[in-house]
Amino acid sequence: xxxxxxNGSPKRDKSDTLVMTRAxxxxxxxxxxxxxxxxxxxxxxxxxxxxxxACMHNGGACIHxxxxxxxLEEILDSDLLLFSFPLYCYGMxxxxxxxxxxxxxxxxxxxxxxxxxxxxxxxxxxxxLRYLMISGCGFPNSRQNFEPAVAxxxxxxxxGHTILTVPESPMFNVxxxxxxxxxxxxxxxxxxxxxxxxxxxEAGLLQQISSPMIPEEQxxxxxxxxx
Numbered sequence: 001x002x003x004x005x006x007n008g009s010p011k012r013d014k015s016d017t018l019v020m021t022r023a024x025x026x027x028x029x030x031x032x033x034x035x036x037x038x039x040x041x042x043x044x045x046x047x048x049x050x051x052x053x054a055c056m057h058n059g060g061a062c063i064h065x066x067x068x069x070x071x072l073e074e075i076l077d078s079d080l081l082l083f084s085f086p087l088y089c090y091g092m093x094x095x096x097x098x099x100x101x102x103x104x105x106x107x108x109x110x111x112x113x114x115x116x117x118x119x120x121x122x123x124x125x126x127x128x129l130r131y132l133m134i135s136g137c138g139f140p141n142s143r144q145n146f147e148p149a150v151a152x153x154x155x156x157x158x159x160g161h162t163i164l165t166v167p168e169s170p171m172f173n174v175x176x177x178x179x180x181x182x183x184x185x186x187x188x189x190x191x192x193x194x195x196x197x198x199x200x201x202e203a204g205l206l207q208q209i210s211s212p213m214i215p216e217e218q219x220x221x222x223x224x225x226x227x
Contacts, residue, residue, distance in 0.1 A: 001196070003028070004078040005038040006071075008085030008096030012040045017136040019172040021084040023185040024134060024164070027192025039071065041095035048098055055105035056120070068102045075103075080130050083153070086169065087137035090148040100156065114158075130199070131157035136169025138223070140216035162201060164191065165210050168219050180213040 005025070009015030018038075025036055047064040055062045062068060075081060085092045092100070107120035133153045139145050146165040154161060166184070171177040187209050191201045212219065 001028075001033045001080060002035045002078045003033060003037070003080045003082060004074050005036065005082045005084055006096060006099060007038055007040045008083065008093045009040075010042045010093060010095060012042060014173065015084070015086060016169040016172045017084050017086045017134060017166075020136060020164075020166055020169065020185065020188050021082065021134045023188040024192035024195075025082075027189035027194075028196040029192075030189075031193045031196035033196045037074070039074075041093070041099055044068075044071065044095070044099065046095070046098045046102060049101040049104065053104070053109065056107060056109045056123075062102065062105055064102075068099070071099060072103070072105060075106075075129070076124055076126055079128060080132060082132045082134065084134045087135055087145060087149060090145065091152065092135075092149060119158075130160040131162070132195070133161070133163045134166075135164070136166045136172070138170050139167055140219040141212050142167050142210050162195065164188070164201075164206065167210070168213050171213060171219075177213075184209070184213055 003025070005021065007015060007018055007021070009017055012018075025033075029036070044067040046068055047066050050063070052063060083092070083096065085096050088094070091097070106122060106124050106126065108123045110121040111118045112121055113119075131153070133150075135146060135149055137145050142165050145167070150163055150165070153163060172181050172185075174181075187205060191205055191209060194201050194205070
């Protein structure tokens with residue numbers, strides 16, 4: 001299995017969410033997954049999409065000559081596309097969003113109706129690709145926080161997607177919080193193992209992963225005490 005990880009955090013390796021993602025990947029590796037490549041969005045030279053749609057008319061060639069060409073080639077050569085990012089203003093950080101905006105060369109202007117919606121017809125075959133989103137936030141719970149990012153991810157990848165969201169994620173970079181973060185990382189590792197072996201994650205495990213690690217009020221009090 002070839003796995004391309006797009007790390008959307010501007011903090012690169014210091015990302016709270018990437019700590020979770022690495023635990024998930026460790027579980028996948030134990031189950032036999034190989035060829036994992038992490039690309040940090042902040043390090044890529046990605047020009048913003050101008051909306052000219054040239055790429056959708058001429059076989060996928062973009063007007064920009066930057067790192068996106070290599071990313072698209074790697075996407076098409078992968079089996080799993082994993083988006084790892086912290087929640088920024090209820091969505092993905094700008095460096096990762098710039099990459100998402102530039103996947104237009106994979107589609108053509110032609111449309112087809114799929115269920116109740118219309119979708120662009122692809123210019124390349126990426127039917128084998130699966131999509132996974134791991135996102136953390138600094139709020140005490142997941143309610144009314146992740147919904148916009150989750151909705152966007154499901155619309156971008158309506159088939160073959162799996163989503164993990166974790167509140168209180170700044171604790172993953174706090175050594176004193178190991179008593180609660182290490183068990184959560186163990187759950188993420190188990191989720192990675194399950195996903196590598198079956199392509200799915202048990203619903204109960206997903207629910208455990210997305211729950212607060214410490215009581216909401218306690219977490220909020222700790223954060224407010226440091227303001």
